[in-house]
Amino acid sequence: MLSSHIRLVRLVPTTVRLVHSLIHNPSCSFMDLKALISSLNDFASLSFAESWDNVGLLVEPSPPHTVNTLFLTNDLTEEVMEEALQKKADFILSYHPPIFRPMKRITWKTWKERLVIRALENRIAIYSPHTAYDAAPQGVNNWLAKGLGVCTSRPIHFSKAPNYPTEGTHRVEFNIDHTQEDLDEVISMLKAISDVSVTSFSARTDDEEQTRISLNCSQQALMHVVAFLSQNRQLYQKTEILSLEKPLLLHTGMGRLCTLDESVRWFWEQCSARSRGRPLPHR
Template structure:
């Protein structure tokens, strides 16, 4: 691989998903920039950057880590060895590894994480639940009109197969059952309750919701499927790997973490 300059790679990332699509509260873009010049030959993708994942990235000789969730979110007042997030920053700087986070810009962009999650179900159309003011094709969440017949049981099976997870949490609407026909679905990767709430759909699909948010849905006869937060996002990395390799003209090696996983497990 011949490699590319860091800023050239960052420009391609922002070309795919402009940072202005991210929430105003979010911390996105280039978060750690080593001293110039910085050439990028190896890009490493992960949903969450932990110390174990960073060890894997170092083993892969990563020049740039793209972490979907921003590891730096709350302000850091010092960089010591005291906390794991401080150690992440210190190690990246020591190893001259750049760090980029797209987070909610990937949620909003057409062809991003929400659309990948939508692909788990057969649908005739999708529209953003909260459209972007500049381009209505982009925006938060997706409202799906299902194509053909789809029962709740079918939806559960398809979602598990698409995301590659063994278990999902299911809450069934008060007047529904597993054989209820699903005609409309509201989708939001991650923690989607606030985005999904205004949608009038038969089914909500997201990563996580609180007890009371789920209870409110079931009493409105909306069934809910929860994948766990990062399980509703992580599978997109393999799709993005191909997109990024193509946009960088295959001049950069792109790999996906095999260590990164949702912290919650079902026993």
């Protein structure tokens, strides 16, 4: 059975529930590191994390690496590492990343370097979710918002989806009013460019039937597409180049803006009554 040692679990309850679902899987007596990382990333994509953050797998023992004991902590200190070693942990999930700034050397000089050394010597993987779990729909921010009582909450800054809605980062569209032979040649040459997908459809411009070419491409492929169009200006007209955006995720993002169902005064009266052990006021 995949075991775990849990520290400070009240700070990351959703992570604990995820780990418990892995622990109590009767078909799983151990888990490959890659499979475990995949499950953690499925719970909250690392793309949700802030750009300044350092999240994901921070220390990886040489493969293959099997996880039998998973250790949870809010902050990985040397004392916590010692406890993880005593528990024979194979994997440490530290909410805050123990490695944040780049390391130019790994020596015994600083405590963070010593953490890396001890992890590698004892074949312990270290993973940090941090702001990815803050932003997740059932993550830390949502959990904190529930402490306000019944309320409606939404992210202050919405996260973007990990992937673009279509292939590529850009869309290029233009019209062709030449022969079918010219059309076939243009489509064939565009399809020969890597990372380009091409579609065509009929369009009417100034009461004239034309063919509209629409293609999606990567940033790198866009340069080749533009170069091709520049060399064949006689074949097309009315070109548009659009930069595609990753869609915003409705319930995912940093911070929470909460609208209380009850007034703030009522909320604080309840908090005050609870702290003093008095009966709760009624509305």
